[in-house]
Amino acid sequence: MASSSFFPTPPRVNGSNKPRMSNGLPVFSSAVQEKLHRHSAGPLFTLITLPIPGVPGRRLRVPVINPARLQQCGIRSGRKRGPVLLCLAIFAMIYATFALAKRWGSHEKQWPTPFQGPTSTLVFKRDDLQWIWEWEILSGHYPSSRKIPEEIGFTTTPINPALPPKKAPTIPLRFRPPFVTNTLGIGPKRVYLDIQSRPPNVAYPPRPVPGSVADLDVLMEYCDFSKKKFVRDCLEVLRLGAGLDNQARLRRGKMDEWKYIYAEQGDVNWALNVTTETPHMGKAAVQGHLSATEQDSSSELTKKRGAEWEPRPDLRAPLKYEPFSTLPSPCDDENLRVFHMFWAGPFTDKPYLALLSFLFTQNVGLHLPEDRPDTKVCRPQFWLWINPGPAAAVPNPNARKDMYDSLQANPWAAPFLHPRFKDVVHFKLWNTTEQLDGIPELKDEWRAMRDTLFNSGGVIVNVPAADEKAAQEEQETTQEETVESEEDTTTAAKASATGSEANPDDPLHRLGSQSADTYDRMSVILSDMARFVLCHRFGGIYLDADTIFLRDWEELWGWHGAFAYRWSRLEKYNTAVLKMNKNSALGTFLFRTALKNGLDFHPMTVSKYTKDAYLEELLLRLPDALFDSAWLNTEWFQRDRPPQPYFTDFADFFDTPQQNSASPAALGFDGFFKGAYSYHFHNFWWKPFDPSRNWPDLGPRFAATERIARTAVEADDDKEELVADDKRDLDWATVLKRTFEAYIRGERPNMYGEWIQW
Incomplete structure (x- = not known):
């Protein structure tokens, strides 16, 4: 009691x-009640109060981990989750500390923590990035209304001679962004074209209008995967806007919104070159702001760790933009229309089909008399760059002669040495030393990086010094040999053509990809760099050798900016198609940046170069629907509404699934991703396009080379061929090969209804 x-x-x-x-x-x-209370231990965090110096009567409340919960979760033995929760709590506190320090601390402070993620690749200051943007815009290489990143920090509006004038909206001062993100168009008027075949000539689509331009802003609106656009719908816009639906006008109603090809009318109005500074952040205001916060002009840019800022890029004067209609001739030195392709190893059916598709689709004038070409059209050229030996080898002085000897002896290559193709198909000898010395941004420094020359995505393949010495000795020995018999030359050429000199067991000396297990990785790494070298030196468009043309590229040539395309679902580049201008500011940026980052030209790494420098818009990332329409389907995307044909694997191109095997022969070329500019079949170098007829079938004119190919596959040239002997279900690869070959034989016109004239 x-x-x-x-x-x-x-x-x-x-x-x-x-x-x-x-x-x-x-x-x-x-x-029991006391025991339950002890086990609950209260919340994870509790508050403690600390006195504030100099402020009597006030205390600071600080959240800390509840000691009772800490003891219950982390100290008592036999509890598995205790240490885990304790580690997570400590990690959270450390992360919060560095996050606050990064947000509120000095920009010049470097925090060597593992939470920063991948390091920056940036080596140019903001002023230099502004100069690169200004050069490209003023040269007419930005015919787009897409926004310039605020991080570039423009305080005045750049003039844009490739963009027509547009009435700027009146925005109150308080709502305007602090930096300029648009350009001032002073270019010619754009007239969007209604392209379609007119009766009675509706059997084939019309050729694009010479000098026409594709508005890639419109195509981004209808094709961008980031905006949940379907490849199927994109292809329909592509073919309707270009008049490729000549035989099936299925859509009704006004289709102005789907017009994406335009012609420029008039000239550039240079009198409109009047710009004003943004009222928010004029130059004086910017300098005052920066001095007050003790920051330099590049304070918010993350520089590459351990690298020095690059000096101001040495650029030539900006080009004067001239519309196509004002040019004295359709082709000029700055806009030479050259398709580049890089090839290593024996010439096979892969570059053979790429060249045939080029002749079948592009406006090369083979339908006109050779002495009367169309002077209003700029004829594109195809430059096939041949790497004569393994990527790590040094070419010998006779390499050019050896190259042509091997091409002449190769049944897949010999037809393109015919005089009829001499103005549009050119074989070029690749020499790594010569090419790198031809790049001003690299020529004085690349030799110091020989050990990392073969670098792709940070994976470096070292070429032993002994191999380099042996290659050099071999070259010197070849120089001393002055007499070589014709028989030996022919034998060497045939050996190179068949690939018998390649060693599939030696990755460093491998020449070409003979199978999935003997992949020529060295040549792939070299090609990653070669595409940027070729486009920067000569201008033009680079394409991987596993690319097939599907339509005329006239309007893509008319768009003077640089582009690659999207890596499937990822916001990264795939440079299997790459367009760049000759000696451009963008090219200078890429080579100087790559030089400070191990000469790495892997597309993922190039994506980081442009992202870190806020230059992604200068190398536009086009939707893969334009060049690689099957990619998303092969990665399990958009399978509810796939395009035609429906590939779930890239191998379906070579081995069409049985349930879809009626489509290739029934639909033919017109049923293959119609609307896309090209198709990329992603390697498969070792799979023949036409297994039952694995030779060039180009008719009597090329019977000699066909006979050599038939002999190589032990096919009887004298046996009468019967249709019953052919494969019953033809695959898509076979149908495309035979379609292109029928055009060269003169048995059908090309895709635009033009017949070849020999």
Whole structure:
């Protein structure tokens, strides 16, 4: 009784069952209640108060981990989750500390923590990036209304001679961004074209209008995967806007919104070259702001760790943009229309089909008399760059002669040495030393990086010094040999043509990809760099050798900017198609940046170069629907509404699934991703396009080379061929090969209804 009167039961407060005395000590009615209270241990965090110096009567409340929970979760033995929760709590506190430091600390402070992620590749200051943007825009290489990143920090509006004038919206001062993100168009007027075949000539689509331009802003609106656009719908816009739906006008209604090809009318109005500074951040205001915060002009840019800022890029004067209609001739030195392709190893059916598709689709004038070409058209050229030996080898002085000897002896290559193709198909000898010395941004420094020359995505393949010495000795020995018999030359050429000199077991000396297990990785790495070298030196468009043309590229040539295309679902580049201008500011940026980042030209790495420098818009990332329409389907995307044909694997191109095997022969070329500019079949170098007729079938004019190919596959040239002997279900690869060959034989016109004239 005495104890009961001394510890009276207090009333329930705020719904809590935990009784407390006036002195704050807990009182429990039973041992069970006390045990439950001890196991609950309260919240994970509790508050403590600390005095604030210089502020009497005020205390700072700081959240800390509840010691009781810490003891319960982390200290007691036998609890598996305790250490995990303790580590997570410590990690959270450290992360919060560095996050706050990064947000509120000095921009010049470097925090060497593992939480920063991948390091920056940037080596140019903001002023230099502005100069690169200004050069490209003023040269007419940005015919787009897409926004310039605010991080570039423009305070005046750049003039854009490739963009027509547009009435700027009146925005109140308080709503305007602090930096300029648009350009001032002073270019010629754009007239969007209604391209379609006119009766009665509707059997084939019309050729694009010479000098026409594709508005890639419109195509991004209808084709961008980031905006949940379907490849199927994109292809329909592509073919309707270009008049490729000549035989099936299925859509009804006004289709102005789907017009994406335009012609320029008039000239550049240079009198409109009047710009004003943004009222928010004029130059004086910017300098005052920066001095007040003790920051330089590149303070918010993350420089590559351990690298020095690059000096101001040495660029030539900006080009004067001239519309196509004002040019004295359709082709000029700055806009030479050259398709580049790089090839290593023996010439096979892969570059053979790429060249045939080029002749079948592009406006090369083979349908006109050779002495009367169309003077209003700029004829594109195809430059096939041949790497004569393994990527790590040094070419010998006779390499050019050896190259032509091997091409002449190769049945897949010999037809393109015919005089009829001499103006549009050119074989070029690749020499790595010569090419790198031809790049001003690299020629004085690349030799110091010979050990990392073969670098792709940070994976470096070292060429042993012994191999380089042996290659050099071999070259010197070849120089001393002055007499070589014609028989030996022919034998060497045939060996190179058949690939018998390649060693598939030696990755460093491998020449060409003979199978999935003997992949020529060295040549692939070299080609990653070669495409940028060729486009920067000569201008033009580079394509991987596993690319097939599907339509005329006239309007893509008319768009003077640079582009690659999207890596499937990722916001990265795939440079299997790459367009760049000759000696451009963008090219200078890429080579100087690559030089400070191990000469790495892997498309993923190039994506980081442009992203870190806010130059992604200068190398536009086009939707892969334009050049690689099957990619998303092969990665399990958009399979609910796939395009035609429906590939779930890139191998379906060579081995069409049986349930879809009626489509290739029934639909033919017109049923193959119609609307796309090209198709990329992603390697498969070792799979023949036409297994049952694995030779060039180009008719009597090329019978000699066909006979050599037939002999190589042990096919009887004298046996009468019967259609019953052919494969019953033709694959897509076979149908495309035979379609292009029929055009060269003169048995059908090309895709635009033009017949070849020999």
